[in-house]
């Protein structure tokens with residue numbers, strides 16, 4: 001495998017039904033671009049036959065295919081990090097394994113890089129997802145934009161291209177929970193966005209449950225902003241100030257005007273207010289918990305993932321000879337990221 005110009009990183013989790021179609025479209029699309037390339041598949045602990053299919057594909061195209069096999073499911077973004085740690089190309093493109101991001105669009109991303117950008121984000125022209133995903137994602141996109149200063153029109157689109165420098169910086173970040181497009185954006189000198197097509201999932205179903213999506217958005221918000229925490233202290237001060245003022249008013253009223261009479265007291269319902277404040281406090285504690293949990297994960301400094309095996313040829317290895325040069329798996333189960 002000679003040093004390629006382009007590296008394509010694809011996370012794979014239980015995609016056995018769609019992989020054949022992906023291979024059939026991805027490789028011709030990359031050949032058509034006309035630059036040397038490698039494809040790095042990261043199997044994120046699939047429980048179906050995905051790993052076996054990836055191994056087959058690696059045996060079929062060992063010159064341009066590399067496979068990283070995780071020993072468990074660590075999530076799409078860590079799978080991409082594992083790919084980033086191994087890329088050899090100068091330009092790196094990420095895309096989903098389910099053919100929702102058409103591989104034929106990669107050329108467009110590269111053209112934008114030719115124009116001098118080091119980060120090219122894809123924006124889905126039409127979005128082929130369920131209506132609740134579209135609405136929730138638009139709302140989260142807007143919220144994120146307000147509190148993180150990261151400008152992305154479509155945070156959910158994984159069809160993106162990055163320069164090698166950015167990818168190196170992302171791989172060097174030791175974060176346990178992360179969100180690649182946002183993290184990469186913070187390292188970009190000249191980011192841009194272009195419209196790309198989006199298709200319905202070719203086969204299988206979405207790997208993101210509502211729960212996983214909520215977790216992902218917590219990663220995104222808390223990973224890139226302290227605003228939720230700071231908002232809470234601001235709000236706490238505001239509530240305290242209002243409570244103090246109310247107290248002064250109520251007491252003044254009682255002393256001077258109407259001992260035992262209903263007036264201001266008409267608006268005063270201690271139980272309801274207490275419920276309200278308890279709710280806020282619990283919510284605030286939850287937000288603090290989110291950050292504390294992350295600190296806890298971070299300080300343990302466990303390896304973020306474990307690799308069972310890497311299927312690849314050593315860099316610079318000549319192309320296989322006439323049929324006798326079977327690819328060899330480099331197995332290092334204890335490799336630390």
Ligand code: UDP
Pocket residue numbers: 010011012013014015044073074075076079095096097098100205206207208
């Ligand atoms: N994925 C992964 N690990 C996970 C969940 C998803 O590697 O825990 C991969 C999945 O195989 C696909 C990509 O991430 O290539 C996007 O997942 P999916 O299509 O299910 O998400 P959606 O398009 O519904 O947002």
Ligand code: MG
Pocket residue numbers: 096098100201206
């Ligand atoms: Mg998808």
